[in-house]
Amino acid sequence: MGKRIGMEVGIAAAEAVGLCNIDVAAVYPITPQSHIAEHLSDIVHDGRIDAEFITVESEHSSISACAGASATGARVYTATSSQGLMYMHEILPIVSAMRLPVVMGNANRAVSGPLNIWNDHTDIMPQRDSGWIVMHAENGQEVIDMTIQSFKIAEHADVMLPTVLNMDGFQLTHMIEPLEFPTQAEVNKFLPDRVPYATLHPDKPMSMGCFNMPEIFTETLKAKDTALINSKKTIVKIWNEWEKQFGRAYKPVETYKTKGADTMILTMGSMGETASVAVDELRKAGKPIGLVKLRLWRPFPLEELRMAIKGCKTLIVMDRAVSFGGAGGPVATEIKSLLFHDKDRPRIVDFIMGLGGRDVTVENFIDMVARAGKKKDESYEYYGVRE
Amino acid sequence: MNTVQNFELYAPKLIEKREFFSSGHRACQGCGEVLGLRMIMKALGEDVVVSNATGCMEIISTAYPHTAWETPYIHVAFENAAAAVGSGVEAGLKALRRKGKIADRDVKSVAIAGDGGTVDIGLQSLSGAMERGHDMVFFCLDNEAYMNTGIQRSSATPFMAATTTSPAGKAIKGQRTGKKNVAEIMVAHNLAYVATACPSYPLDLMEKVKKAKAVKGPAYVHVYTVCPTGWRAASEQTIKLGRLVVETGIFPLYEVENGKYRLTMETPEPRRPVEDYLKLQGRFRHLDPSDVAKVQALVDKEYRKLMHKVKTSVPWS
Numbered sequence: 001m002g003k004r005i006g007m008e009v010g011i012a013a014a015e016a017v018g019l020c021n022i023d024v025a026a027v028y029p030i031t032p033q034s035h036i037a038e039h040l041s042d043i044v045h046d047g048r049i050d051a052e053f054i055t056v057e058s059e060h061s062s063i064s065a066c067a068g069a070s071a072t073g074a075r076v077y078t079a080t081s082s083q084g085l086m087y088m089h090e091i092l093p094i095v096s097a098m099r100l101p102v103v104m105g106n107a108n109r110a111v112s113g114p115l116n117i118w119n120d121h122t123d124i125m126p127q128r129d130s131g132w133i134v135m136h137a138e139n140g141q142e143v144i145d146m147t148i149q150s151f152k153i154a155e156h157a158d159v160m161l162p163t164v165l166n167m168d169g170f171q172l173t174h175m176i177e178p179l180e181f182p183t184q185a186e187v188n189k190f191l192p193d194r195v196p197y198a199t200l201h202p203d204k205p206m207s208m209g210c211f212n213m214p215e216i217f218t219e220t221l222k223a224k225d226t227a228l229i230n231s232k233k234t235i236v237k238i239w240n241e242w243e244k245q246f247g248r249a250y251k252p253v254e255t256y257k258t259k260g261a262d263t264m265i266l267t268m269g270s271m272g273e274t275a276s277v278a279v280d281e282l283r284k285a286g287k288p289i290g291l292v293k294l295r296l297w298r299p300f301p302l303e304e305l306r307m308a309i310k311g312c313k314t315l316i317v318m319d320r321a322v323s324f325g326g327a328g329g330p331v332a333t334e335i336k337s338l339l340f341h342d343k344d345r346p347r348i349v350d351f352i353m354g355l356g357g358r359d360v361t362v363e364n365f366i367d368m369v370a371r372a373g374k375k376k377d378e379s380y381e382y383y384g385v386r387e
Numbered sequence: 388m389n390t391v392q393n394f395e396l397y398a399p400k401l402i403e404k405r406e407f408f409s410s411g412h413r414a415c416q417g418c419g420e421v422l423g424l425r426m427i428m429k430a431l432g433e434d435v436v437v438s439n440a441t442g443c444m445e446i447i448s449t450a451y452p453h454t455a456w457e458t459p460y461i462h463v464a465f466e467n468a469a470a471a472v473g474s475g476v477e478a479g480l481k482a483l484r485r486k487g488k489i490a491d492r493d494v495k496s497v498a499i500a501g502d503g504g505t506v507d508i509g510l511q512s513l514s515g516a517m518e519r520g521h522d523m524v525f526f527c528l529d530n531e532a533y534m535n536t537g538i539q540r541s542s543a544t545p546f547m548a549a550t551t552t553s554p555a556g557k558a559i560k561g562q563r564t565g566k567k568n569v570a571e572i573m574v575a576h577n578l579a580y581v582a583t584a585c586p587s588y589p590l591d592l593m594e595k596v597k598k599a600k601a602v603k604g605p606a607y608v609h610v611y612t613v614c615p616t617g618w619r620a621a622s623e624q625t626i627k628l629g630r631l632v633v634e635t636g637i638f639p640l641y642e643v644e645n646g647k648y649r650l651t652m653e654t655p656e657p658r659r660p661v662e663d664y665l666k667l668q669g670r671f672r673h674l675d676p677s678d679v680a681k682v683q684a685l686v687d688k689e690y691r692k693l694m695h696k697v698k699t700s701v702p703w704s
């Protein structure tokens with residue numbers, strides 16, 4: 001293990017990619033992802049790694065170029081954010097259907113309109129049903145670790161699916177944190193070369209991306225769903241391998257002070273850090289409060305969530321996106337529906353907050369816990385909104 | 388000079404016997420697009436990876452679990468496939484070869500799209516791929532409309548042609564504008580090789596395909612392909628229409644090597660009147676003599692512009 005250094009997290013993400021022996025990167029800049037695009041260009045142009053960096057003219061082309069390159073058997077990386085991810089949207093389910101292990105970093109940012117460059121999860125939520133493995137990092141060290149893990153997960157013979165690692169824009173990407181990088185030798189030991197299942201080469205011609213008639217389309221979709229559900233086993237296995245080699249543990253659902261807690265806060269991404277401070281304060285005041293953090297969003301870790309919220313009476317879900325005119329925030333809606341049949345499921349309180357970069361402070365969390373206690377029903381609520 | 392002389396004598400030697408786009412596909416009778424595609428594939432040979440855009444050629448050739456493609460083939464979507472996917476294929480093959488992960492063998496990335504996938508929705512990704520200088524060839528199979536989705540107009544649809552979105556109405560008689568000249572746009576990208584071709588001139592077409600493939604870097608070939616279904620033409624007229632389009636000067640066959648324009652098939656002088664071409668197609672049925680005159684005037688203007696370049700252009704290097 002290398003020594004700890006202070007570095008901006010976005011740059012660290014690019015450095016982590018640089019350790020992974022990628023063959024092709026295609027990245028189009030967008031705030032707050034741009035530092036990844038820029039720094040990866042530096043790494044390639046300085047000859048630090050042997051890879052092709054395709055300076056695409058759009059995100060639609062970056063994901064498309066990644067699809068083409070991945071189909072040749074190459075290890076590929078892309079990164080984006082917000083409008084860029086929306087622009088890729090059309091191609092995302094094609095990449096997963098073709099079982100191409102593209103690895104993406106997404107610097108979460110609000111989706112326009114109105115235009116807003118700051119952090120929330122309105123960009124990743126519309127991609128929920130794309131058939132990708134969707135993960136969230138909480139801090140810079142996790143960005144490094146999970147970027148490296150992503151390649152191993154995506155390319156694993158039992159997975160062969162694209163992955164997107166979410167890192168909150170600015171709140172996380174632009175933080176300077178003390179970080180530990182594994183050495184190249186350590187990464188080489190952890191991450192084997194990609195062994196593609198099928199490739200585009202005249203040595204063995206094959207057709208990829210054939211269209212499906214109604215007789216087979218449903219089967220193809222079910223196969224993708226099954227593959228995604230089954231990928232959880234391998235993801236957990238790879239996280240265990242990581243822990244063994246590097247000592248840092250990764251779980252689909254992380255818990256903090258949940259023992260004996262009857263009320264729990266549920267977060268995704270960097271917000272977990274602030275929420276944990278609020279939990280500390282509430283615990284100090286004698287309140288049985290815990291924190292649950294979803295690391296894995298797709299495939300959804302239902303069993304792990306059930307375990308994590310055992311004994312919980314009130315689950316306060318922090319949603320950073322909206323499903324307009326629907327049932328509320330996407331995370332709470334999902335959890336409500338998954339737990340619908342559970343006899344002792346907790347009451348689920350859904351707060352929509354932290355949109356477009358609005359700060360959510362320790363005090364806000366403490367206030368939300370108090371409000372949740374008073375709420376009678378499970379309707380969603382915009383927290384801290386000016387009426 | 389529009390017939391290939393001694394074809395019977397030379398054809399067996401000049402034309403690859405193997406098929407890389409096999410029969411049994413689902414194209415319409417008399418489809419000029421699939422004919423052009425078949426010739427392109429013959430001329431390219433086996434050392435290629437094809438990225439294909441959504442459109443007629445994709446749909447007629449790849450109904451899972453069938454495929455007409457004997458070469459490696461990938462289809463991703465409509466607007467990207469050809470240029471962005473093809474550039475990814477090129478980059479992937481290049482990196483893997485350099486790193487010794489695949490055989491040390493020249494494999495060309497080839498992108499193929501219809502006119503819609505090229506001149507309209509695919510133009511941005513095409514421009515990006517060509518500008519970046521990937522070692523790839525892009526083929527536009529131009530049947531002058533979105534045929535796969537039911538004959539809607541594209542910006543390659545000719546002036547006054549009726550399509551389902553440029554119908555011959557009482558107030559507006561078909562397509563309002565002339566064809567967008569994407570070959571010119573490709574020349575403006577400083578491509579070493581740009582050409583137009585037509586399967587009614589098979590040897591000319593295949594020669595151009597080979598030249599484009601031989602370029603180290605991006606090259607572009609715009610192939611005019613007759614669509615009897617979409618043009619409301621008799622399916623046995625495909626080859627004839629491809630000849631007439633050249634003889635009228637509507638679609639001259641030329642190539643641009645390092646900026647130097649050259650006609651590869653001399654157009655007979657005087658050129659045949661456009662009417663000879665128009666009258667064989669239902670899509671122009673609504674034209675009255677004054678409309679035909681307008682079409683003729685537009686064709687004359689475009690032809691003059693091209694001939695000026697043929698006469699005055701000099702190679703860049």
Ligand SMILES: Cc1ncc(C[n+]2csc(CCOP(=O)(O)OP(=O)(O)O)c2C)c(N)n1
Nearest residue numbers: 441442443465501502503504532533534535
């Ligand atoms: C983003 C997107 N928009 C629209 C379509 C529908 N569509 C599929 S093929 C096509 C037209 C294809 O036309 P062209 O490229 O000229 O090929 P042709 O079928 O004529 O050979 C259209 C409009 C699509 N598949 N994707």
Ligand code: SF4
Nearest residue numbers: 414415418443614616
């Ligand atoms: S519609 Fe036209 S281009 Fe498409 S297959 Fe039929 S003839 Fe060919």
Ligand SMILES: [Mg+2]
Nearest residue numbers: 501502530532
């Ligand atoms: Mg067309």
